[in-house]
Amino acid sequence: MSEKPRTLLVVEDDPALQKQMRWAFDQNEVVLAKDRESAVAALRRHEPAVITMDLGLPPEPDSPNEGFRLLGELLSLAPNAKVIVLTGQSDRSHAVRAIGLGAYDFHEKPFDPEVLSLAIDRAFRLYDLQEENRRLMDKGQSDLVGIVTRDPEMLKTCRTVEKVANTNATVLILGESGTGKELLARGTHNLSGRKSEKFVAINCAAIPETLLESELFGYEKGAFTGATKLTLGKIETANGGTLFLDEIGDLPGALQAKLLRFLQQRTIERVGGREEIPVDVRVVCATHQNLTELISAGKFREDLYYRLAEIVLKVPPLRTRQGDPVLLAHVFMKKYGVENRKASLNLMPDAISAIEAHQWPGNVRELENCIKRAVIMADSNSLSAEDVGLKQADAHDDEAFNLRIVRESAEKLAVVRVLSRVNGNLSKAAEMLGVSRPTLYHMMYRFGLKDGEPAQDRP
Numbered sequence: 001m002s003e004k005p006r007t008l009l010v011v012e013d014d015p016a017l018q019k020q021m022r023w024a025f026d027q028n029e030v031v032l033a034k035d036r037e038s039a040v041a042a043l044r045r046h047e048p049a050v051i052t053m054d055l056g057l058p059p060e061p062d063s064p065n066e067g068f069r070l071l072g073e074l075l076s077l078a079p080n081a082k083v084i085v086l087t088g089q090s091d092r093s094h095a096v097r098a099i100g101l102g103a104y105d106f107h108e109k110p111f112d113p114e115v116l117s118l119a120i121d122r123a124f125r126l127y128d129l130q131e132e133n134r135r136l137m138d139k140g141q142s143d144l145v146g147i148v149t150r151d152p153e154m155l156k157t158c159r160t161v162e163k164v165a166n167t168n169a170t171v172l173i174l175g176e177s178g179t180g181k182e183l184l185a186r187g188t189h190n191l192s193g194r195k196s197e198k199f200v201a202i203n204c205a206a207i208p209e210t211l212l213e214s215e216l217f218g219y220e221k222g223a224f225t226g227a228t229k230l231t232l233g234k235i236e237t238a239n240g241g242t243l244f245l246d247e248i249g250d251l252p253g254a255l256q257a258k259l260l261r262f263l264q265q266r267t268i269e270r271v272g273g274r275e276e277i278p279v280d281v282r283v284v285c286a287t288h289q290n291l292t293e294l295i296s297a298g299k300f301r302e303d304l305y306y307r308l309a310e311i312v313l314k315v316p317p318l319r320t321r322q323g324d325p326v327l328l329a330h331v332f333m334k335k336y337g338v339e340n341r342k343a344s345l346n347l348m349p350d351a352i353s354a355i356e357a358h359q360w361p362g363n364v365r366e367l368e369n370c371i372k373r374a375v376i377m378a379d380s381n382s383l384s385a386e387d388v389g390l391k392q393a394d395a396h397d398d399e400a401f402n403l404r405i406v407r408e409s410a411e412k413l414a415v416v417r418v419l420s421r422v423n424g425n426l427s428k429a430a431e432m433l434g435v436s437r438p439t440l441y442h443m444m445y446r447f448g449l450k451d452g453e454p455a456q457d458r459p
């Protein structure tokens with residue numbers, strides 16, 4: 001793969017072994033550390049892809065405690081690094097525990113340098129491959145710039161946008177506050193042939209009713225006191241481009257009629273004007289309100305609704321999107337990490353559990369703010385549940401006694417968590433879960449995390 005020597009961190013307290021290992025693995029750039037502190041310092045400084053570590057480290061070389069502590073620290077600082085643990089011969093249980101904690105592999109001491117060398121090579125290759133995958137993933141989750149999701153429902157919504165963007169169909173976007181409605185509206189514009197023209201947004205709830213008409217339709221000079229010059233409205237300003245009517249549910253009745261006329265005739269009349277002016281705009285609107293209820297209550301015109309709802313996009317709330325909270329948390333952590341010059345941040349397991357458990361009433365906006373705040377305030381590179389300001393998830397559920405259900409839901413949770421943690425890299429997810437790729441496919445299908453047929457060859 002890569003030609004330049006790769007950095008291997010060797011954590012070993014015995015000087016004779018240090019020498020032997022430096023020599024045996026000299027096709028790599030070997031960095032040595034003799035204890036936990038120096039290992040962590042070397043990790044930060046050299047960012048090695050592969051690490052070998054002795055479990056018995058000073059000050060307690062005969063116990064694995066210090067080694068396990070180091071392993072936890074290494075993996076929380078560099079979750080993608082491949083750690084190979086070296087154990088004494090009688091320590092099989094330690095090896096199992098190390099793998100459980102996230103170590104990549106273990107070898108018994110005394111090790112065969114050739115065998116260990118092969119394992120190290122394989123670890124480097126796997127790391128490179130996963131890095132490459134991560135780079136590809138980073139390039140974009142969807143054609144829709146800015147939309148990050150791996151949730152099947154949300155992906156369906158994105159696919160609909162991709163399909164309808166290049167038509168002139170009117171799009172109605174429905175979803176709770178902070179779910180990404182505006183992002184989808186902009187995406188619809190940016191994927192359309194109108195991309196180089198204007199995207200004009202107006203929030204129908206934010207402008208007093210008396211001003212809204214002239215905001216939308218513009219006015220002629222002298223139309224009312226203070227109308228000193230001809231002023232174009234938002235609809236005309238958007239000519240050739242896209243008009244985004246946000247909070248359409250709050251549009252007052254009189255204006256609903258006027259908007260309907262525009263949608264039918266595609267012409268406008270400025271306030272105080274008599275001329276019918278043709279305008280070519282694509283209309284996208286959004287609301288967090290339940291329009292059907294507003295219609296029953298007589299607050300929203302049904303005929304307008306059908307004009308607006310040529311294509312309806314439903315944006316699921318964040319709490320129902322599988323794996324998205326943690327996925328988005330990583331994305332925002334990276335974004336604000338760069339902005340605040342804090343590199344290599346990571347989320348600690350308790351933060352991840354808390355993010356998964358939280359109900360996110362404020363949706364993506366709430367999550368974004370929460371991570372932004374945590375990144376700004378963080379004293380270390382690892383963000384805990386406390387840092388993100390969330391209560392630690394309660395691990396106990398006394399209600400669940402049926403073992404099959406317990407197992408199913410634990411399996412599903414593990415798959416969702418791992419998928420969001422590895423950023424969709426299925427090989428890595430399968431490896432972390434300790435199952436084959438076909439088994440993982442099958443599980444994803446079974447838990448509704450994937451469309452299509454279940455894999456046939458489930459062991």
Ligand SMILES: Nc1ncnc2c1ncn2[C@@H]1O[C@H](COP(=O)(O)OP(=O)(O)OP(=O)(O)O)[C@@H](O)[C@H]1O
Binds near residue numbers: 288
């Ligand atoms: N899927 C997503 N991926 C990345 N960022 C997102 C996503 N969804 C929303 N955001 C971000 O979350 C914030 C809120 O999104 P947006 O303003 O589009 O939501 P909204 O539904 O219009 O909210 P409101 O109803 O409150 O106006 C924005 O900063 C947006 O960039």
Ligand SMILES: [Mg+2]
Binds near residue numbers: 181182246
């Ligand atoms: Mg909005």
